[in-house]
Amino acid sequence: MDDPQVKGAISLRRTAFIWLAGLMAIIGVCAATASYLLAKNEASDFLDNQLRQIARYIGDVPPSPVVDPDGGVPHDPEDDFVIQVWDASGHLLRQSHPSIDIRREPATGFANISTDTNNWRVYTLATPKRTVQVSQEMSVRQELATDAALQSALPVAVLIPLSLLTLSWIIDRIMTRLNRMAVAVASRDAASDDPVPIDDVPYEVIPFVSSINLLLARLRALLEQQRRFVSDAAHELRTPLSALQIQIDNLRHCDRDGRFAGRLAELEAGIGRATDLVSKLLRLARYDAREPAPTPGPIDLVQLAVDIVARLTPLAESRSIDLGLTSRHPAIAIGALADFEIILGNLVENAVLYTPLGGTVDVAVEVTGQEARIEVRDTGPGIQEDEIGRVFERFFRARPQEAEGSGLGLAIAKAAAERNNARLSLALREDRPGLIACLLVSLDFG
Structure with missing residues (x-):
């Protein structure tokens, strides 16, 4: 549109979409973040509980390392737990990974231990007869927790753009009704003063349309008053103008020597112009009153x-x-x-x-x-x-x-x-x- 007023106008659709889209985006980000943190904490708690359960069910075996217990099934060695078992005197009875040296913790509980190569999450189960210690790399735990958290937050991240598309479609449906009303009002004849119909108008817009109809009613009353005034004034002027024309004709008959012929001609021309103006006013008043046209x-x-x-x-x-x-x-x-x-x-x-x-x-x-x-x-x-x-x-x-x-x-x-x-x-x-x-x-x- 080239109208500068239209260019500078506020778009109701754009404003509603921006505010609602912003609100939905903020809610989505907060929900995804909360889901991520909760899932990450839940995964960490689950892995801690896993360490505890393994420690509780470790049995007594001869002091020899366990070599390839999975029978060659492919797996990532980093995902293995490090299991260590000591007797009451502190002698190492069992160690799943001899190359990894993790110090023995004196009391039952969780601890974070750093070695020369990695950081470990350790659970120690200390009893009077033995000490069992199960360890897991922190990087593996972080990876597992992050994967679980991302999988939990992924549906929310996917639903945000889908929700925005749905929101845009809903707003378009709502604005379509307003656009239909705008088109109906814009396509009305300039002389039409009938009320704007409110059959298909949203409930919230009815007061606005009612105000427009009230203004149209006032405009209709003013135009009707103006038409009546023009028509009545033109009718009233026709009689004295006709009388003046008759008087001029009478004066012309009396002016036998023609001394006032020029002045009478000017006066007659002025009355002719006034009569023509009155005729035009009457014709315009009939058009304004929208009188039925002659049979076409x-x-x-x-x-x-x-x-x-x-x-x-x-x-x-x-x-x-x-x-x-x-x-x-x-x-x-x-x-x-x-x-x-x-x-x-x-x-x-x-x-x-x-x-x-x-x-x-x-x-x-x-x-x-x-x-x-x-x-x-x-x-x-x-x-x-x-x-x-x-x-x-x-x-x-x-x-x-x-x-x-x-x-x-x-x-x-x-x-x-x-x-x-x-x-x-x-x-x-x-x-x-x-x-x-x-x-x-x-x-x-x-």
Whole structure:
């Protein structure tokens, strides 16, 4: 999205995922660490108990070393226990590994002993008749305990990324409902003021949607009040304007020598402009009220363009403007003829009024695929680029404001186009100064 406000907005999905993912990661690391330490301690206790059990069940044998008791079964010699047995007088009765010399401990219990080559975990069982001592390398114990701890922590480490993927999928499912609601709201017509439905809205979002509906209701009331005011004011103005026109006609009959003809003409022109403004306000009020459009029917767009050009030719000739139809592709559309006359009439009249004396206004009807394109090209001063988006606003007049106008013509044309599912746009000419007004209409091929 190019909107800087959207770029700087906070993503609810990203925020929820970061916080929940961070929480799950912390919990997973703590659980894996605790599992690792507990499993390591448990393995160490198990190995200590193993030393104790071996010491208890060592029997008395002649004083000779045990050589290859496993019958050649492959194994790691480092994993062997070192067993030593002394008699009551301290003579060595048995030693499983003669090359390893581990000192005799005087009392029963565990001890950590270091020799020239290794560190040992030793359990000594001292009785009045003999002393049994079982030893195991610390590195072997560390390896066994670490392997057991890692195997215990491994499921937690594997479940963390799987949980994050599941969390992302769950958040996506939740946000999908919000996205559907956002799409439904964004796709609503600009003139639609119906409440936003809450059937498929999450419970926690209902207060927010209800607030939007409340604002829409207030907006609907304000717009309705504005429409009533414009309509009532326009109706009230029509009567005094008509009365003024009658009085001007009466004064003209009384002015037999023509002394006040010029002033009466100016006054009549002013009343004509006011009457035209009132008529436009009434028409705009009807569009705003969304009154049912006249029964749609087939419209010959070429004939419509010919009629509009013929009607405005006197105005163009009075300004020495070359007004003509440059393209006549046959095109039949379905819509309200009165609305299309208003649209095209406004476009051509504006082009004639804003084009300098001696300029050119070309009207073209072309067909592309399923659409007809009616273009009105003039050689006027055009519109400032920063004002093109505002020309359809009511009472807005783009610079330069050399021609007279009320600023309602394009707003009425836009409303009439929307009522007939047509699209109206303006663009600057690229080949020379001027403006291109374009009306796109879907064709009827029935």
